Structure formats: structure tokens, C-alpha cells
Amino acid sequence: MEKDYGKYFAPSLKEARKRIKTEIEKIRFTFPEHLHQFGKGKKYLIKTYGCQGNEADSEKMAGILQKLGFTETDKEEEADLILLNTCAIRENAENRVFGELGRLKNLKTHNPDLLLGVCGCMPQEERVFNLIKEKYPYIDLVFGTHNIHKLGEYLYDAYLNKEKVAEVFSEEGKIVEGIPTKRAHDRKAWVNIMYGCDEFCTYCIVPYTRGRERSRNPEDILNEVRELAEQGYQEVTLLGQNVNAYGKDLERDYSFADLLNDLRGIPIPRVRFTTSHPHDLDDATIYALGRGGNLMPHLHLPVQSGSDRILKKMNRKYTAAEYLEKIRKLREHVPGISITTDIIVGFPGETEEDFQATLDLLRKAEFEGAFTFIFSPREGTPAAKYQDDLDPAVKKERLLTLNELVNEGYLRGNKRFEGKIVKVLVDGPSDKDPGLLTGYTEHNKLVNFPGSKDLIGKIVDVKIEKAYTWHLRGIVGGTHS
Ligand code: SAH
Ligand code: SF4
Ligand code: F3S
Numbered sequence: 001m002e003k004d005y006g007k008y009f010a011p012s013l014k015e016a017r018k019r020i021k022t023e024i025e026k027i028r029f030t031f032p033e034h035l036h037q038f039g040k041g042k043k044y045l046i047k048t049y050g051c052q053g054n055e056a057d058s059e060k061m062a063g064i065l066q067k068l069g070f071t072e073t074d075k076e077e078e079a080d081l082i083l084l085n086t087c088a089i090r091e092n093a094e095n096r097v098f099g100e101l102g103r104l105k106n107l108k109t110h111n112p113d114l115l116l117g118v119c120g121c122m123p124q125e126e127r128v129f130n131l132i133k134e135k136y137p138y139i140d141l142v143f144g145t146h147n148i149h150k151l152g153e154y155l156y157d158a159y160l161n162k163e164k165v166a167e168v169f170s171e172e173g174k175i176v177e178g179i180p181t182k183r184a185h186d187r188k189a190w191v192n193i194m195y196g197c198d199e200f201c202t203y204c205i206v207p208y209t210r211g212r213e214r215s216r217n218p219e220d221i222l223n224e225v226r227e228l229a230e231q232g233y234q235e236v237t238l239l240g241q242n243v244n245a246y247g248k249d250l251e252r253d254y255s256f257a258d259l260l261n262d263l264r265g266i267p268i269p270r271v272r273f274t275t276s277h278p279h280d281l282d283d284a285t286i287y288a289l290g291r292g293g294n295l296m297p298h299l300h301l302p303v304q305s306g307s308d309r310i311l312k313k314m315n316r317k318y319t320a321a322e323y324l325e326k327i328r329k330l331r332e333h334v335p336g337i338s339i340t341t342d343i344i345v346g347f348p349g350e351t352e353e354d355f356q357a358t359l360d361l362l363r364k365a366e367f368e369g370a371f372t373f374i375f376s377p378r379e380g381t382p383a384a385k386y387q388d389d390l391d392p393a394v395k396k397e398r399l400l401t402l403n404e405l406v407n408e409g410y411l412r413g414n415k416r417f418e419g420k421i422v423k424v425l426v427d428g429p430s431d432k433d434p435g436l437l438t439g440y441t442e443h444n445k446l447v448n449f450p451g452s453k454d455l456i457g458k459i460v461d462v463k464i465e466k467a468y469t470w471h472l473r474g475i476v477g478g479t480h481s
Contacts, residue, residue, distance in 0.1 A: 340367055
């Protein structure tokens with residue numbers, strides 16, 4: 001029998017676009033008494049798609065579920081609850097999720113008590129929300145990015161009141177501190193420093209799915225990192241869609257550079273962050289990175305295009321020359337820094353000349369890695385309405401040409417470490433060859449090397465013997481020259 005909706009609230013992209021500068025309330029997470037242990041005996045499985053922001057959200061949902069008494073399983077057939085934490089960034093990301101939903105329907109036929117939920121960025125789009133409602137009636141639970149802290153209540157309604165729940169807010173309400181977190185790793189941790197994005201790059205759905213830019217209080221961030229250090233964590237990655245805008249919405253004068261300088265004083269061996277926006281990356285941040293310490297010499301700085309005309313149409317707020325000047329300065333103050341980027345090809349109206357400008361910038365910038373994408377129109381964003389008459393075959397061709405150049409950069413970036421001794425935080429056995437250990441260097445290069453399992457979770461010296469495009473090969477030990 002079809003269940004009725006209990007809680008029901010639909011999203012609106014139009015609402016999500018609004019930016020009203022009211023103060024953001026910061027509250028502490030609490031558990032309603034009646035939810036205590038109601039998940040006892042039940043098993044959950046969370047499937048995470050998309051960016052690190054989603055991975056961090058999944059860790060919070062897992063934390064809430066554990067507190068409710070649920071236990072984790074990695075087997076679908078065993079699960080009482082399956083949650084899909086989704087990504088809306090490109091069409092293929094969404095198609096994967098729809099494929100998965102079709103497949104999970106069968107599972108539900110075999111196990112009618114299975115509770116299926118969809119959350120994250122996709123339900124924030126009204127198109128997807130309506131599609132789920134109409135075409136996927138077997139989905140019990142739909143919520144978005146702004147209300148993961150209410151997961152316990154939603155499950156309670158879905159299980160005990162036997163209602164369907166679909167509640168997606170377009171407007172972010174509060175910053176909720178103290179949500180229980182079950183972290184996926186015990187040595188590396190995500191730390192959100194801010195939520196949302198106000199940049200409105202014309203191709204991008206994120207400002208709509210994640211709402212307005214809002215920063216956590218510095219004390220909350222610093223305390224979290226201090227606690228992680230005490231628990232033996234070796235590395236934190238600070239998360240925000242545009243970390244360089246951190247602090248702009250705070251009542252006091254406190255910037256991203258201030259945060260980095262304060263984090264340098266905390267005994268956590270490694271601090272990374274993502275993602276930076278070239279327009280907001282300021283000198284103070286470059287100088288902070290230059291002081292080194294636990295701030296790692298790697299920066300992911302998405303450029304998107306090398307053509308000023310396209311950059312303008314993308315609303316990126318910098319020119320190719322300005323971008324190159326930023327990275328010149330970075331290299332001057334942070335010698336040896338590794339710089340990686342994101343690039344979109346086939347943006348509406350991209351000519352051969354524009355594409356050549358991107359290749360030209362790539363050669364000058366000497367990136368050591370890049371994520372490359374073909375433009376994917378996202379309904380509700382300005383670029384989705386731009387005239388786009390470029391042959392898809394040409395877009396593919398451009399992507400291939402671009403990737404060849406990008407791969408040269410990966411190899412060049414790895415080659416510079418041949419014969420050197422580098423510090424590697426050991427993650428565990430290599431997926432491809434379980435006889436080897438694997439981990440990342442300070443410059444964020446992947447290294448494989450033979451070694452004892454005792455080294456897992458530690459930072460060790462590794463001498464690099466050979467560089468390949470996607471990884472380095474080394475041996476433990478050696479002395480620094
Ligand atoms: N806030 C981050 C991450 C955004 S999503 C940032 O600003 O860099 C990661 C990357 O996906 C972007 O950098 C961009 O290169 C790509 N991307 C975003 N929207 C896209 C779209 N509609 N089509 C293709 N690629 C897109
Ligand atoms: Fe999207 Fe631009 Fe914001 Fe990044 S900075 S999340 S690309 S709008
Ligand atoms: Fe995707 Fe949402 Fe992250 S759209 S990239 S999961 S912010």
C-alpha cells in the first residue's frame with residue numbers, strides 16, 4: 001500500500017537564489033528524548049556521491065544513526081535503511097543516481113521493510129524533487145542539504161508513524177554545531193569551515209543546492225581541530241566551496257588567512273583545504289602558506305578556462321593574466337608548491353581560439369594535475385540558457401587534447417621528486433597491490449612502497465625511486481640531504 005506524506009515541503013530554485021543578509025543563527029545539536037535507541041537492531045548503508053562536502057555530511061548522518069542505535073553494513077541485502085547522498089553538479093552524476101534508484105526498487109520488492117532515502121544536492125532541485133515524487137513512489141524519505149540534523153526525526157516518522165517524508169528547504173536556516181560524527185578514517189578528517197557559496201559562476205548549481213555563504217565560528221573550528229589532534233589525527237582538510245571567502249559573514253574581522261595562522265599553532269601535523277577561488281585568494285593567505293609549518297604545500301585553484309571572454313561569461317571575476325599572476329606570487333612565496341586545477345571545456349560559445357587560450361594557460365601555469373569536465377547545462381543556472389551549438393564530438397575531442405597536456409603535468413610534477421626523500425602519511429595497503437603500502441606526500445602525491453603494516457597511520461620518510469604519471473614508487477627510509 002502506498003504511504004501518505006507526513007512531512008512535506010518542496011524546494012524552489014528561485015528561493016534558493018535569494019541572498020538576504022540576515023544573521024545566521026548558530027545552535028547546538030540536541031537529540032529529542034523520544035528518539036533514544038529506536039534504531040537498535042537495524043542496519044544502515046549510506047552511498048555517497050559528489051564532493052568532500054557530501055562525504056563530510058555522510059559522516060554526520062552516520063554519526064546520528066549510530067547514536068540512534070543503528071549499526072553500519074556494507075551489504076545492501078542486509079540493510080534496513082539505505083540513504084543515497086547525491087550530487088547535482090553534472091548530468092552524468094545525476095544519471096548514476098537514477099540508475100541506482102531503479103536497481104534498488106528490486107531490492108525493495110524482496111524486502112518491503114527496507115527504507116529508502118534520497119538526500120544531498122539532487123533533491124534541492126525542484127525538477128528532481130518532483131520526478132522522485134511522481135516516478136519513484138517507493139522512495140520513503142527525501143531531504144536536502146540544509147536539514148541533515150533532522151534525520152532522526154524523519155526516520156522516526158517514516159518508521160513509527162509509517163509516513164513518507166519529503167522535506168527540502170531552499171533556504172539555509174542555521175549552522176548546527178555538535179552533530180555527532182562517525183568519521184570514515186581514523187587519521188584524516190574533514191572539517192567544514194563554512195557552508196554554501198555566493199559566487200554564482202553561471203554554469204554552477206552549487207549556490208542553489210547549498211545556499212548562502214556562511215562561516216562557522218573560529219573557536220568551533222579550532223576546538224574541533226584541537227580535539228582531532230588529541231585523538232591522534234594526522235591530517236585535517238578544511239572544507240568550503242570557496243574557503244577564501246571564509247569569515248566575510250562573521251561579525252568580527254577574521255579571515256581565512258587568520259584561521260590558517262591560528263591552525264599553525266595547533267599540533268596537528270598536516271592542514272589542507274579545498275576549494276580556493278582565484279578571485280578571493282588574497283596576499284595574506286599566500287603569506288600564511290609561505291610560513292609553512294603544518295600548512296601543506298599544495299593548492300587546488302580551479303581556473304576553469306584560459307579565455308578571458310569565456311571567464312567573463314562564466315562570471316569568474318578574473319582574467320587569465322590575473323590568474324597567472326596569482327600563481328607566480330604563490331610560487332615566489334611558497335617555493336615548490338604544487339598547484340592543481342579544474343577546467344571546463346565546451347562552455348557555450350567556446351571557439352577554437354578560446355580553447356587554444358586554455359591550452360596556452362595550461363602550458364604557462366605548469367599545473368601538476370587537473371580535473372577536466374565537459375560543460376553540462378544545469379537547469380536554473382544562467383549558462384543553461386546560453387546558446388550552445390558546438391558539436392558534442394568537438395567537445396569530446398577538446399577534452400582528449402586537454403587531458404594529454406594535463407597528464408604531462410602529472411608526470412612532470414611527479415618526476416621532480418625522483419631521488420628525493422619525502423614525508424608520506426601512510427593510508428594503508430594499496431588497492432591495486434595489497435603487498436604495497438600507499439599514502440600521500442606533503443605535496444599531495446600518491447606514493448606506493450613496500451613496508452610493514454605497523455606504519456599505517458604514521459608519517460614516514462620515503463625515498464622516491466621512480467615517478468609515473470599517476471603515482472610515485474619508493475622505499476622506506478633514507479636520510480635527508
Ligand atoms: N566550489 C568548488 C567546486 C565546484 S564543483 C570550486 O569552485 O572549485 C567542482 C568543479 O566542477 C568545478 O570547479 C567545475 O570545474 C566543475 N563544474 C561545476 N559545474 C559544472 C557544470 N555545469 N558542467 C561541467 N563542469 C562543472
Ligand atoms: Fe560553483 Fe563557482 Fe561556487 Fe565553485 S565558486 S561552488 S564553481 S559557484
Ligand atoms: Fe555535488 Fe553538491 Fe558537492 S552538487 S559537488 S555534492 S556541493
